[in-house]
Amino acid sequence: MRPSPANAKISKDAKETVQECVSEFISFITGEASDKCQREKRKTINGDDLLWAMTTLGFEEYVEPLKVYLQKFREIEGEKGTSPLPRKVAAAAAVVGVALL
Numbered sequence: 400m401r402p403s404p405a406n407a408k409i410s411k412d413a414k415e416t417v418q419e420c421v422s423e424f425i426s427f428i429t430g431e432a433s434d435k436c437q438r439e440k441r442k443t444i445n446g447d448d449l450l451w452a453m454t455t456l457g458f459e460e461y462v463e464p465l466k467v468y469l470q471k472f473r474e475i476e477g478e479k480g481t482s483p484l485p486r487k488v489a490a491a492a493a494v495v496g497v498a499l500l
Contacts, residue, residue, distance in 0.1 A: 428452045431456055432448035432449050432452040435448055436448060446469040450469070
């Protein structure tokens with residue numbers, strides 16, 4: 400994906416449309432990961448589940464860069480100690496969201 404020229408403007412409509420698409424994409428991937436966790440009788444979706452879901456749903460070209468991102472995130476979190484669940488969920492969603500960039 401090429402960056403926009405420095406003088407480019409993006410309409411409010413376009414921004415809202417992209418936000419809706421990103422939200423739908425995250426829901427799609429998270430739903431597949433959630434189904435996997437339910438089959439495995441787990442309650443927590445993790446980054447690896449999201450990467451598995453992306454591969455399963457045909458987004459495998461994004462998985463390798465996201466594995467690098469997830470590993471770096473885990474290293475940073477390890478330095479900070481245990482993070483609260485909402486931050487982990489937000490980070491997992493960020494992993495999926497990065498796929499669109």
